């Protein structure tokens with residue numbers, strides 16, 4: 001794999017259905033600067049930030065604007081890409097580019113291209129032009145807003161984790177507008193912090209917000225720790241709280257998301273902790289009639305999938 005970020009890259013083969021799509025990274029860095037972001041410590045990102053003489057929280061397009069859009073158009077019209085995901089190492093709606101119209105120009109180029117499906121996952125809010133564009137090309141876009149349930153509480157217990165993000169209600173309002181317009185819209189509960197995002201009060205307040213907005217499709221995944229994110233996590237929350245959260249994690253072994261790349265190594269929740277939390281979440285979603293899928297949870301030992309409908313076991317197409 002290249003040592004700096006490429007504008008387009010193929011999804012890694014061998015995991016789930018990743019091999020079926022391409023990724024696009026129009027810029028490096030992200031102003032949301034989430035403390036738990038794995039991208040900030042990935043070698044490929046650090047190399048690109050250095051090359052662009054910038055920092056993670058000051059994103060820079062990979063090419064000057066005109067060239068960027070030209071390169072995107074060329075590749076998008078080449079016929080090589082069927083499904084495109086935005087993005088692995090940044091957010092297409094990072095505030096300054098949503099604000100100056102560059103995000104819009106990028107997704108407009110994609111929408112008007114030969115690409116069949118464009119999957120956007122964001123923690124941001126699209127600008128008005130981008131919302132209208134996705135409404136117009138509703139068949140082409142899959143829109144995914146990634147949020148943490150406890151952000152629905154006031155005060156939010158882990159507010160500092162979301163300090164770079166806009167208000168939860170505004171983010172959900174944008175998702176609801178797209179959903180109502182017919183864009184396939186999914187709310188990702190990501191990253192869930194077990195013991196906090198799965199508390200009764202957080203789940204109830206959050207799912208009420210989704211229901212009020214007729215947002216009925218949900219996925220969830222849990223916070224992973226990696227050594228590269230520790231400085232930002234330590235800075236974002238009191239040491240005692242971080243210690244308490246980490247006590248549920250298994251630091252005895254590391255799992256490498258992409259084999260051969262140590263900077264992708266991460267630590268996950270202990271099996272008992274993820275099992276208890278995932279069962280609680282799945283029961284809460286199931287009993288309230290939400291559509292959701294169990295993806296990485298398939299590997300949780302002792303998790304009883306049979307309790308749920310067959311279509312709740314992910315076949316890799318839930319939000320495609």
Ligand code: SF4
Pocket residue numbers: 030031032033034036037038039088089090091122123
């Ligand atoms: S929005 Fe995504 S890419 Fe941006 S900092 Fe947060 S986790 Fe990283």
